[in-house]
Amino acid sequence: MSAAARRVARLLKATNRKVVFAESCTGGLVSGALTKIPGISIYHCGGVVVYRNQTKMAYLGIPAAILEKPGPVSQEVAKLMAQRVLDKTPEADVAISVTGHLGPDAPPKLDGRVYIGIARRGRSKNHGAEVTVHPLQCGKDESRAARQRWVVERALNLLGDRLESERSR
Secondary structure, eight states, X not given: OOHHHHHHHHHHHHHTOOEEEEESTTTTHHHHHHTTSTTGGGTXXXXXXXXXXXXXXXXXXXXXXXXXXXXSSSHHHHHXXXXXXXXXXXXXXXXXXXXXXXXXXXXXXXXTEEEEEEEEOOSSTTSOOEEEEEEEEOOTTSOHHHHHHHHHHHHHHHHHHHHHHHHTO
């Protein structure tokens, strides 16, 4: 059990928030890290693994044109993934999305590139989700598994930081 997952669980409880996930390159590992915490089902709504473009379109309604350009590994797709999974999960207050290219055989421009989106439901029904996207770059000489572990920790830390800032408001 990671310290980051324990921190997120503690902060979800302290802020009484519920979370949902949309993951691509991590294949559900961020959500899975959190589900190792006993009792997390009170705050963990679920998640989707949308690894392929067709699944991103079918499950989350990501437009084919955006998946074509700028492409699935982009700030735009991370933002839409977080917004759409939050829209589809009425009980969730916050959503995390992860998209990236962790190799092998990644195009040099995208090798190790990751985008993590965090969507927070607006305070009123008339106010849409507030979304921030965090671009990350993994080390070039690391294995795919090491890169995935690194991204999982970063995603949980970013979520923890977001929950911490809300708690201090």
